[in-house]
Amino acid sequence: MKNLTYLGLLSVPFCLGQHVSAQTAEQAKSASQQKPNIIFILADDMGYGDVSAYNKDSHIQTRHIDQMAANGVMFTDAHSCSAVSTPTRYGILTGRYNWRSSLKSGVLYGYSRPIIPTTRSTMASMLKANGYTTACIGKWHLGWNWGTKPGHEKPGANALNDEDVDYSKPITNGPADLGFDYFYGFCGSLDMAPYVYIENRQPTTTQIGTVPAGKKPGFWRAGAIGNDFNHQDCLPNLTHRAVDYINRHAQDERPFFLYLPLPAPHTPILPAEAFKGKTGLGDYGDFVLMVDDVVGQVREALRRNGIDSNTIVVFTTDNGCSPAGGIPEMAAKGHHANYIWRGMKADLFDGGHRVPTIVEWANGAGRGTCAQTICLNDFYASFAALNHYPLKDNEAEDSYNILPLIRNPHHTPTIREATVHHSIRGEFAIRKGDWKLLCSPSSGGWSYPKPGVDKEAIAQLPPIQLYNMKDDPTESKNVYQEHPEIVSELKDLLQKYIREGRSTPGKAQSNDAVNKWEQIKGIMHDD
Template identity: 50%
Template structure:
């Protein structure tokens, strides 16, 4: 094996599968840089985040553990929330750090930070004090970015474990798309500048890399709200402001790949592009539809939902030394697979208490002929904590509706709605014909398999493990009873 490959992991925030023109021929947003990345690497057509919302998906990406095994059983964290990743848990960053990589996280963290406060009020932050249990604690040598989503205060930049400037004013975004919650804001912080500033940090990090292998985790703050495309992208998509913001994200990918080429790092650098969940309704689906664009493509639902539109995400991987250009993979994979894939690349075996739900995708990347799929099944989770399990073409959803924000919303389902949904995705990719009553044996098989995954604390071979506790856990497991 040659030199250790560099890894750049670009995570879009709320970008839909159907937004990429390389994945959706009907896309009205021409993502030229992502299309070029797809042409020079591998496109996954059946890639999934573990959850349909932000924080849980990020937990799974870094830990290789399904998000619902953490203490967060539903919803997302806020900007003042405490750290979610458990103490001493191996992350993909700490794995690579131990292997001699320079590890950097730039952008949106959204996995909790232990701010030092002056009182019991979690928002009463003492901004002069060091922040504990952030990216630096969990395997990153360097961090620059924001605590959570760009619409969540506090609006300050964090470098490593300290803010770069204290808040000096209160701001609020009132536009329909350019919206953010009212909160303390530092003088240097302008919401429109966060994506360009973080992109420049990534470019600088690549330029300063030298001969040492590096891992850059770049969770973009976009195209999540506030939707703020810079003037050069305004109107460029031919759709609405969301489409323009998607093009701005596409340009970011182009900048990073050009920088790698300029530095002579292209061939032995793995570039991964994906999204933490499906597109948000904040993108204004009805308005986009007037332009003939659907961010969810042919899939039902969107961000927050148990349906495919909530968690089937764009996933592109480029590695010129090992991945054949222009290749396509239609096997089911999950973003939770990153840590096992990285361990496989390094020729290492994960400890028994790490990456409990992660499976290496390296055989797919290398185009090996395999007798069967490498993943037995995949578990999905919605914003309200509803579960789904997918095995082959069958997808079982253990809730009567979307479990999220699209109709039927939780608590608003018809009184006679069945408590479970079963879809044959080969025949019904739009998840419209519930066939649970026709296939009770499939419902039983998948329910039993999911029960096993939950009780064993893992979905991969190994020692039975405990899931991290949480007060709302029982509410999420009614089907177990």
Template identity: 50%
Template structure:
């Protein structure tokens, strides 16, 4: 055996040893779950969330966590790449069910990073970052509307999806449960060919509606959330028997529309709201995964993160919830899509018994883009210079060793492309409106034409963003303008390694 072979064996042995000691990582991303919808985050909340509450009591609750965007596609891109999505081709809004892949070919993802470090990686759930259906050569997917039924060949592989982005196993659907096509894809292949179109209109159902589109015989809207949960539980059970650590990315389709609680949960949430019942069901699904980890005997060295891709959607019916004393945004202004806190401040709960102190709270600002750098540090590796450009490791916060804020600043982004930047207590918004669906909207110019062109809030004393201080602190406005311009021009917001 020559010296090169010996060195290679030593390196392989070192990697194997490191992998054996690395924690399993389960990342559960809820869809449109508001910060105020989780009991341990909102003591005034009325929805029962016993499993998320338990997770927080046994781990750490972040009170200042933010999604990378106020809507789902860009947040998901940021979760897996550690890069703000506004640096990609998607500058506003979200992708549709037939959209082409968003993650650039060759880009490092959390999954590919961990896979290289000996992890078994799996995606189960809602993708919503585009993948490439088999369409006739030259077909322009940009011409597809929600009403279009394009000529997809469902007997052929889907390309540039989870499989090509580092996931050894993958099972899920392309977009939100109200976006066609309604087809499961497993390891790059549709599991069945659609035989019919299905639709439930808004007139037929207040919250349980979905757009008309091709539906496979094995795709039952009511069973999608339970199906993903069953598969996640089975995956944990199987991987816990192996020597390799695992990374499970579990983006749930709930409580986003269509709101479809099964009979077991209807009327059981604590208030009269189908959205609340679906949130309770979502919590129960999280609980099933927690139980699987505990039953498998790997709880101590399994890092579980539960969070949301953005704030709660108005589809939840805020007015109905507020009459019952429940605010999905808690004390924060706005909702999903907005640049205000209600659009992107999200629940973020972590349990890792071996490392994270039970019952701890972290008030440091964190962003969902930080998963990439955190996983790299946990796995004992470094990010490539062209990866994780907006990702900062939160491991010091998890371990309780941080001596100062781990992030210099955090950029926020709304559905219409409005920017904001947060540093310490200050939040600067580069527009006079909400950037989203709350009033004043960008298109409601009559409502904001006489307002200052920018907004500045001191979140330390004004978490509800009620008093614009831009005229009182011009030096802060200027400093944050310069910083966000720097982040844009330099292509990253973190130091290159």
């Protein structure tokens, strides 16, 4: 009897332990479920003025994006860290300025080596470590290592060629190695060969052919193409897979992060028949409308699954509208794709990198317009803060936590000290408050005065430009001579950001490939 009593007494704490253990597991499950899902939609080459919520005179009625703006926070002074594709994507996923990477100018192509080492944390790896299931569906454009034919490894080359690649072999150093549990997409832009889908690490094609170049506005470069790849079907295919991903993971115990980098409205400009002629602006305007429809399908999938209130949806673009969209032709019809901002994709002027940015989150975001200057890099630190995750010194060095702005768009303390802008040629600008300094006499990109083209005009211009963005938002009056103290302050701050390897508080870090960095020689006193 004593033995039975003893065993009975032992079973009490054992049962209590089971109860506590089960309770702890249930609490962990509940906490995980309470974390919001995150969907980050990144359009490609779409202008600030293409979203009707930002441009009352827009000829494109983006009703789904506008609904996001009405239900959430609309940032009016948001910037991509670069005015072109690859660098912006680097900044979003690493929280680090693109020019700190090995890519100092330009973009990558379809056979390019990766620029994010697997040793660097990404938004995906950070969220995965904090309990998220992670996925990327769409355009990668950050390079990876293709499987190669024997003898074609070329370990020292920055890129491979088609004849080097064995498309039956898996890729390495791609999204699946940088924190994404699932990936489906392609390597470069939709106009860059090879046109081959990858699922996780494996090419999905069973046969490789070649495709001739497409004709404008449906332009793509000639090159290798998989037998399951169709340019016209690409955006619908990616949309279907994104909606399917939401459907499959909506009721999971773990929250999900879906990074959805769309290939549109970048070239090839290929609106589906259902959208043709809807805007009166030609194929580009109709393609933008198709992008808006993608946003609508994603939001509807969330609503249908009952998870719309506890999902953060971000909509933004990687840079301003490209001349491939027909900017002058649309302007003649009264539609200004880059709104009032000077310049276009590739430029230091705001038309190159001021982008529409909206955050919708019924359970956590405020409603209204936020006029504070932010950078797309900032979402890394914000999602980290959402998970109470302290950033390491060598992580997200140029990312500020804008969660206070997402929760309250009228939050008054200024969050960003300053923001650095970067052009396709690797030239710099820096913005602090109302003041913007361009360390170049030109656009730094594709608009007038265009480097390498408008040489005589540029030779007559001062070497720097200073604009007051409050008084002169179109960057039309260079006042550098009137405010030498502002020029000095901004240049000193840019030098500090470059030298310390970070723009946020913390331990100084190193930049990559500084020995190849021609663009900073006119900026740094040491040079």
